[in-house]
Amino acid sequence: MKIWKALLVAAAVSTALVGNVANAADKKIALVVKALGIGFFEAANKGAQEAAKELGNVEVIYTGPTTTTAEGQIEVINSLIAQKVDAIAVSANDTDALVPALKKAMDRGIKVISWDSGVAPEGRSMHLNPSSSALIGNMCVKMAADHLPEGKGDVAILSATATSTNQNVWIEEMKKVLPNYPGVNIVTTVYGDDLADKSYRETQGLIQSYPDLKAIIAPTSVGIVAAAQAVSDAGKTGQINVTGLGLPSEMAGHVKSGASKSFAIWNPIDLGYSATMIANDLIDGAEAKPGAELNMGRMGKVKLDDKNEGAMADPFVYDASNVEEFAKIF
């Protein structure tokens, strides 16, 4: 009997303690990423934690599957619903597959936003693009065009998976701005599936298939590194310029070797920060509707378009002059 009593008391005390912790941070915002262990998302988490600190009464739960699958994210979302979080901010592995799970979350009063890689409109209240897709597409082509000898030449695109939402949108935008860059001749798009070895092999294939290739645009952080390595291994440094989207810490060596003249990325720390700030704004009662302006703290405000999407900022270009400095940050 005594033991039971002791146990009950202990249980009561621990419940009270847990309760207290929950009170101290009364808003729980879950940051769901494509997969854990990717530098970009780890940096986004840094920004989210910064936002939580600034807000004071917010606890950020950084989570995601261990591999980039929609199934893994659905499991994570279901467990977050069970934990009764107040908001979910997700970077989706699949546009449509997450919708049912996220709808369930919204039915339970959880605010759902997507960021980085979007979810179909019925599965979220708003989507935060790191930059506008048009600006990213334009920047990628511009970086390739800037370093073409005599301003013209063959350019290939190395993407992640053929079904990757954000990659496909960016590639579409790149193709739209081509008339402004008459020297850029896009020859093909290949898919490295965000695997180092497959991206490396695809790049070798490009080098063989297109002897006059002058630039490779890889709008993926795994792909750009593998492509740069393959280009230097093939002895094509200086002839083929690898550009696209990458992280400064991962690209520093390849900029130094000359395989990549420049590349761009938005600041993932700012992105995680902004997503958290917007989620907080929605919990506090702001409404996500076309034309609405949501608060992003130190990043200013984001204005939503007719699809409830907003852009955070312009992509930022890194080259030999500044890559070392940013490599220390992310």
Add this chain to the structure above:
Amino acid sequence: MNMLLKNREALLVVAILALVALITLRFPGFIAPANLGRVYNDTSILIILALGQMAVILTRCIDLSMAANLALCGMVAGLINVAFPGLPIPLVIVAVVALGAALGSINGLLVWKLNIPPIVVTLGTLTIFRGTIFLLTGGQWINAHQMSAAFKGLPRADLFGIPALSWFSVLIVALMFVVMTRTATGRAFFAVGGNPHAAVYTGIDVGRTRFLAYCLSGALAGLSGYLWVSRYAVAYVDIALGFELDIIAACVIGGISIAGGIGSVPGAVLGALFLGIIKNALPVINISPFAQMAISGMVIIIAVAVNARAERRKGRVILKKAEAH
């Protein structure tokens, strides 16, 4: 039996030649000696891993943790290099081979001493190894500029016009050939998989032999870990994700029976080469990425179907003779 095996390898050689011819029709540059050398170089790691897997499969076991073992050893090699950039690379290799063997021995001990089915053991250690990488690094990458020039340079070093990475695989193939055909342990792998009960009667310790097979596959995975990370000049949690399936596919294509006891070093090498040629050809012959996956899958099933036909036992010869009389 020997005749059959020889035939099967000859069949595979013919299949590989036909494949190369077919690819050449669409992309003439593929047949160039420099390109074939490049394809072999690219397949080197798969060959080394397939040989390790072969030893395990021969003993009626399977090692699903090889790719995760590779990733962990590769990451450790990278971490060692970052912490002690001046450490000679041979020492780094010795360290990761030892680590790989130790990780393999965990599989081996669980299969041997606790009698847990190999597929369960290695499925468990697969996730444990991947998880350990995350714990070691907190998800951080090791990037090209953090690795020393010597670390990245070894697999690319030129020896008689051929990169060292290729030499590594040639060396391992030769070594494994001697081990599998000329040593007691090598023959024991076949005996244990072919007929475990008979193996016991000949004085072979079945559990211990399986343990050794796992140590061997672990050591080769450890070596491959260094080669992978230095070749692609990047290390992160997900390197070689899903590669265990490629390794097993290479073995199956190479005529190594999943039921154990049947297989050979040339078979494993040819199986790996077959897969490596397909992987390298698909990017240059302009096929949609969706068709690529389907083609890879189809080839594996066809290979298994052909092998399954070859393996079908032809009944008990003694009884049939008795019937006939």
